[in-house]
Amino acid sequence: MKNANTRQKILEVAQELIQRRGLNAMSFQDLSDAVGIRKASVHHHFASKADMVVALLQRYRVEFQRVVDDIVRSNVLGRTKLKRYFGLFVETGKSEKSCLCGMLIAEVSSLDEAGTQEVRAFLHENIEALQKIIQQGVQDGSLADQLPVQGTAEMILSTLEGGLMLSRCDGGPDQLAAMLSRLLSLLSTK
Amino acid sequence: MKNANTRQKILEVAQELIQRRGLNAMSFQDLSDAVGIRKASVHHHFASKADMVVALLQRYRVEFQRVVDDIVRSNVLGRTKLKRYFGLFVETGKSEKSCLCGMLIAEVSSLDEAGTQEVRAFLHENIEALQKIIQQGVQDGSLADQLPVQGTAEMILSTLEGGLMLSRCDGGPDQLAAMLSRLLSLLSTK
DNA sequence: GTCTATAGCGCGATAGAC
DNA sequence: GTCTATCGCGCTATAGAC
Numbered sequence: 001m002k003n004a005n006t007r008q009k010i011l012e013v014a015q016e017l018i019q020r021r022g023l024n025a026m027s028f029q030d031l032s033d034a035v036g037i038r039k040a041s042v043h044h045h046f047a048s049k050a051d052m053v054v055a056l057l058q059r060y061r062v063e064f065q066r067v068v069d070d071i072v073r074s075n076v077l078g079r080t081k082l083k084r085y086f087g088l089f090v091e092t093g094k095s096e097k098s099c100l101c102g103m104l105i106a107e108v109s110s111l112d113e114a115g116t117q118e119v120r121a122f123l124h125e126n127i128e129a130l131q132k133i134i135q136q137g138v139q140d141g142s143l144a145d146q147l148p149v150q151g152t153a154e155m156i157l158s159t160l161e162g163g164l165m166l167s168r169c170d171g172g173p174d175q176l177a178a179m180l181s182r183l184l185s186l187l188s189t190k
Numbered sequence: 191m192k193n194a195n196t197r198q199k200i201l202e203v204a205q206e207l208i209q210r211r212g213l214n215a216m217s218f219q220d221l222s223d224a225v226g227i228r229k230a231s232v233h234h235h236f237a238s239k240a241d242m243v244v245a246l247l248q249r250y251r252v253e254f255q256r257v258v259d260d261i262v263r264s265n266v267l268g269r270t271k272l273k274r275y276f277g278l279f280v281e282t283g284k285s286e287k288s289c290l291c292g293m294l295i296a297e298v299s300s301l302d303e304a305g306t307q308e309v310r311a312f313l314h315e316n317i318e319a320l321q322k323i324i325q326q327g328v329q330d331g332s333l334a335d336q337l338p339v340q341g342t343a344e345m346i347l348s349t350l351e352g353g354l355m356l357s358r359c360d361g362g363p364d365q366l367a368a369m370l371s372r373l374l375s376l377l378s379t380k
Numbered sequence: 381g382t383c384t385a386t387a388g389c390g391c392g393a394t395a396g397a398c
Numbered sequence: 399g400t401c402t403a404t405c406g407c408g409c410t411a412t413a414g415a416c
Contacts, residue, residue, distance in 0.1 A: 021300070107212050157352070158353035183345050239410070
């Protein structure tokens with residue numbers, strides 16, 4: 001198996017395990033079991049756990065933002081974009097995972113400085129994207145025009161991350177979807 | 191030191207450590223260091239970590255609900271009650287802690303069945319209290335009358351838990367308070 | 381109720397052969 | 399790039415003296 005492939009496979013497994021269990025409940029042994037190589041071989045690709053988390057977050061941010069950009073740039077109402085953005089979190093809930101960064105903000109005290117900065121960058125990127133969506137929705141008349149853009153963007157991301165966590169513990173993705181559709185109504189023009 | 195006192199002291203320290211770092215980043219050694227007794231003595235009070243978590247959650251639920259009940263029963267507008275309920279989370283953020291149950295819903299896969307049920311009970315109790323507050327606010331005219339009671343209660347709790355997590359990673363309690371005041375506006379009568 | 385001591389295991393990480 | 403082997407440590411948990 002080639003270098004790059006193994007490295008990618010490790011990152012895939014690591015991401016899934018962190019989304020399901022959390023950083024501190026995942027070990028290099030778990031990774032080596034799932035990938036089918038020895039623990040020492042995992043260390044060949046990632047010197048330390050902290051290094052692996054940073055690499056994982058860099059990849060996740062790029063992939064997530066590519067999907068988000070597609071939504072932001074699509075030719076639909078702001079309200080519809082918001083609904084699609086919500087859908088990303090509902091889909092994650094359906095596969096019984098949390099948001100990678102949602103999990104890591106809970107465990108932020110276990111991250112080093114580089115990891116913490118990656119998580120912060122994820123939050124900023126998403127708040128920025130939500131601000132764009134809200135502004136466009138206000139302009140096209142699909143979202144309420146008295147919304148303070150920044151505060152609302154922060155509120156939406158908080159609700160999505162928190163709601164996904166809560167739904168994993170109780171209620172599941174259907175209840176999450178129902179709750180988010182109520183939020184969407186609240187933000188929409190009457 | 192008496193039995194009950196030591197037991198309470200252990201629970202206090204355990205709660206603080208879990209709220210700051212998370213369940214999987216806290217050990218019996220941490221507890222014994224902070225309380226000033228040996229690790230084996232901690233095990234005398236709590237046979238296993240899972241037992242300790244359940245005892246901790248039972249106590250936390252009672253204490254939290256006592257405070258919440260005071261808010262629900264106070265003689266003020268529903269909107270004011272909601273603001274005070276929000277304040278509980280802002281205060282937690284000011285002491286650089288997360289909600290105990292907010293942390294544990296992220297780490298729910300590390301809990302046993304009894305622990306998971308305690309966390310669910312906490313969520314249910316708080317959603318119920320929020321429903322009462324919303325209903326009263328709708329009746330006294332301080333909150334918007336088109337709010338679907340259950341969905342809104344779930345949304346508020348999600349925003350509070352998620353917002354506290356996000357603010358711990360970036361922005362701090364002041365940004366959390368600002369975001370929540372925007373949420374309060376959104377829920378209030380115009 | 382607290383202690384010393386330890387079992388038994390898993391962890392992150394490293395050395396060095398192939 | 400993967401392997402075997404191991405280090406050093408921390409973990410939960412238990413046994414048994416005081």
